[in-house]
Amino acid sequence: MNSAAPVEDEWLTVTVPAFLAAHPIYTRCPTLALLLDALVRECEEQQPDIRLDAALLRASHERLVSQARILISASDHT
DSSP states (O other), X not given: OOTHHHHHHHIIIIIHHHHHHHOTHHHHOHHHHHHHHXXXXXXXXXXXXXXXXXXXXXXXXXXXXXXXHHHHHHHHTO
């Protein structure tokens, strides 16, 4: 029996839907959702034992927002 299955089930059925409800921009803008997903997956690849939880989503979201600010700032100076 796979002990990770309940965590993955909770991730897909509770954690991600709750995060998306709190951050509707990802539902309205699929490109941003793909970028967030890529950041989450990158964390998973770098840290295979990372917990699939709301903290991971928040950290990935904060990283995406930070990178977007850098992009906006750079485009203001071109």
